[in-house]
Amino acid sequence: xxALFLREIRxxxxxxxxxxxxxxxxxxxxxxxxxxxxxxxxLLARIGPAILWIGALLASxxxxxxxxxxDREDGSLDLLLxxxxxxxxxxxxxxxxxxxxxxxxxxxxxVAPMLGLFMNVPPLGLAAATLTLLAGTPAITxxxxxxxxxxxxxxxxxxxxxxxxxxxxxxxLIFGVAASRGAVADTDLFLPPFLILTALTxxxxxxxxxxxxxxxxxxxx
Amino acid sequence: MRLAAExxxxxxxxxxxxxxxxxxxxxxxxxxxxxxxxxGKSTLLRIVAGLLPPAAGRVELSGAGESIPDARAASHYLxxxxxxxxxxxxxxxxAFWREFLGQPRLTPxxxxxxxxxxxxxxxPFGYLSTxxxxxxxxxxxxxxxxxxxxxxxxxxxxxxxxxxxxxxxxREHLDGGGIIVAATHLPLGLxxxxxxxxxxPS
Numbered sequence: 090x091x092a093l094f095l096r097e098i099r100x101x102x103x104x105x106x107x108x109x110x111x112x113x114x115x116x117x118x119x120x121x122x123x124x125x126x127x128x129x130x131x132l133l134a135r136i137g138p139a140i141l142w143i144g145a146l147l148a149s150x151x152x153x154x155x156x157x158x159x160d161r162e163d164g165s166l167d168l169l170l171x172x173x174x175x176x177x178x179x180x181x182x183x184x185x186x187x188x189x190x191x192x193x194x195x196x197x198x199x200v201a202p203m204l205g206l207f208m209n210v211p212p213l214g215l216a217a218a219t220l221t222l223l224a225g226t227p228a229i230t231x232x233x234x235x236x237x238x239x240x241x242x243x244x245x246x247x248x249x250x251x252x253x254x255x256x257x258x259x260x261x262l263i264f265g266v267a268a269s270r271g272a273v274a275d276t277d278l279f280l281p282p283f284l285i286l287t288a289l290t291x292x293x294x295x296x297x298x299x300x301x302x303x304x305x306x307x308x309x310x
Numbered sequence: 311m312r313l314a315a316e317x318x319x320x321x322x323x324x325x326x327x328x329x330x331x332x333x334x335x336x337x338x339x340x341x342x343x344x345x346x347x348x349x350g351k352s353t354l355l356r357i358v359a360g361l362l363p364p365a366a367g368r369v370e371l372s373g374a375g376e377s378i379p380d381a382r383a384a385s386h387y388l389x390x391x392x393x394x395x396x397x398x399x400x401x402x403x404x405a406f407w408r409e410f411l412g413q414p415r416l417t418p419x420x421x422x423x424x425x426x427x428x429x430x431x432x433x434p435f436g437y438l439s440t441x442x443x444x445x446x447x448x449x450x451x452x453x454x455x456x457x458x459x460x461x462x463x464x465x466x467x468x469x470x471x472x473x474x475x476x477x478x479x480x481r482e483h484l485d486g487g488g489i490i491v492a493a494t495h496l497p498l499g500l501x502x503x504x505x506x507x508x509x510x511p512s
């Protein structure tokens with residue numbers, strides 16, 4: 090499994106652009122908001138964490154459709170499927186998800202505090218938003234793996250993956266934003282939504298790979 | 311060890327491609343699957359590899375030991391695609407499959423020497439020519455041990471020398487008690503192999 094993780098990381102680094110595309114898209118989404126909303130600093134600070142979350146959510150959907158499709162095109166997917174009795178397929182999918190998150194989504198989490206400055210988010214809010222992104226975005230990748238597995242046989246399934254999984258990611262978004270708001274606002278709490286967010290990630294870390302593995306087995310042709 | 315198919319039927323997209331196929335192979339035997347395009351040779355191999363469910367009948371493997379429950383776990387599958395990443399080096403690709411597939415045999419370097427690619431082990435796989443890619447994919451069969459080789463037109467794109475080398479490798483595998491099922495249009499240089507002629511597509 091470590092070998093698979095390292096291969097995916099190497100591929101991500103060599104092929105490049107994947108992480109950069111996500112970061113640039115994230116930057117684009119966050120950077121245009123202040124122009125659209127206007128120079129009301131209090132308003133921007135209030136919606137800042139939510140915008141960071143929406144931007145990160147959309148940016149992390151970008152490369153998801155390639156998660157299994159690249160392996161299918163070069164025949165590796167057949168070999169991964171055949172190795173099922175040695176490495177449980179769900180575990181293989183899990184490893185691919187973790188590698189995808191490290192390469193494609195972790196950079197988004199890392200640039201989030203800088204982008205938060207555009208939105209006049211206070212330091213405590215920046216820390217909270219980054220922490221919730223760190224805890225919540227893996228859930229998006231695990232949900233996305235199911236969509237990617239379902240559409241693996243479709244040549245241009247990119248947008249379809251996003252549309253399929255977007256409804257399922259809404260709870261992650263809601264609790265992620267609620268927790269980041271709870272950290273700065275006096276009336277809201279931080280811990281309860283944050284714990285639910287973490288629970289969502291753990292829940293999807295189990296359900297996602299198992300469902301994706303089933304979909305991949307069914308999609309064989 | 312014995313690999314057998316019993317009254318196997320295959321379909322593609324709901325259309326039956328072949329039906330009622332049976333064969334039985336013991337250790338050290340090879341089966342050549344021949345027939346016109348569309349006769350279902352690749353479908354048959356994918357069914358034996360466990361990548362497609364059979365429409366009827368079954369594939370059985372017996373006597374391969376406890377760690378190998380079914381034909382899928384016992385097989386190397388060399389399909390039309392090579393299963394290698396263009397952005398990684400040839401040797402890196404092989405090192406990954408060696409580690410992932412388990413039961414290591416030759417080192418990636420030895421395997422590449424065996425298929426005559428020792429000098430370009432460091433190049434990214436994407437830089438190789440069609441024939442060289444095929445040879446690198448054949449090297450994958452050597453880095454990790456599987457008793458059954460399922461080969462789908464293994465020599466497509468290979469030159470005469472590489473074809474002969476492939477024949478030697480296959481004979482070595484059979485002499486070691488392995489089983490080979492190969493779909494092919496070209497003679498593979500395997501004497502005494504059974505032949506399964508698949509009919510015209512209906």
